[in-house]
Amino acid sequence: MNRNTHLIVGIAIALLLIISSACSSANKEPNNTSAASGDSSKPSEGASDKQRVIQTLKGDISIPTDPQRIIGLSVVYPEFLYALGVVPVAVQNYHEEFPAYIKEAMKDTLKMGIAKTPNFELILASTPDLIIAPTWWADKDYDQLSKIAPTVLLPQRDDWRDELRDIAEVLGKQDKAEQVIQDLKRKEAEAKEKLHTxxxxxxxxxxxxxxxxxxxxxxxxxxxxxxHKTLGLKPVKDFPQSELSVAISLEKIPEYNPDHIILQLNNEDNAEVKNRYKELMDSSLWKNMTAVKNNQVHIMGGNEWFNLGMSPLADINAIDDVVHTFENNKK
Structure with a gap:
């Protein structure tokens, strides 16, 4: 009996060892298959948290999941980025200073001017982790830019809302873009109602x-x-509707004789513009117009309205300017 018992125990132990060995081999097999299939070349779990692959006009590229040092190569991109809650490290700029509504936020942002060829040295020195640019402007420079940092070229759009959405998609901020668009829409409606009053x-x-x-x-x-459409301010009736804009002489202005004039200097710093403004102000033809006599000339900053119709922040600023000046002139 004892011998039989020992034999049974021995056989049981042997079976357990065989089963254990088989399980061990089965557990190792997936790792061997992964390495053979090339999965070992993929980013580790930690790396994939920091990078993501997006589709672009130049194919799939890997960009930071949460980029911290973004460069925008378009004069309107600073406004798009800031509207999405991002302050870029460097941008292109048309005027020497940013408009007042983003000047403080962009006080540490490098201004690189508006040369047709980007300043690659300044871009490199800014140590970007992501560059965003419109294809119509930066396609010729893509190879050099992409050597500095991942570069995303975005398509040309007729509507700034689509441009904003494109940038938001790159940054994973689609919800923020839609919020910006809807907030502006509400602000326009409120301003239109107030101005009608x-x-x-x-x-x-x-x-x-x-x-x-x-x-x-x-x-x-x-x-x-x-x-005239967004804010609902009635245009002068004799303006030729087939024309987008009309160049007019000083002598012809009184023929329109509006109740209100919104007046801008194209460039407040330009000497010729300043002289033409002074000539207008000193003219008896100007002084005898209804809007001038009733103190209903509303002067707006030309540089501050540079991106009007091309950016939500520019539009918000212009709405505030118009409502504010009409309110003040009614007092």
């Missing part, structure tokens, strides 16, 4: 002083559409 059916002429010309904008061009 303030102005009613009184006519408004939107005029800009250029170096060589005086320009009146109609309602079918971006700037004029903002004033």
């Amino acid at each position: 303030l102005v009613g059916d009184e006519t408004v002429m939107y005029m800009m002083i250029m170096e060589k010309d005086l320009i009146i904008y109609g309602e079918n061009i971006d700037r004029g559409s903002f004033i």
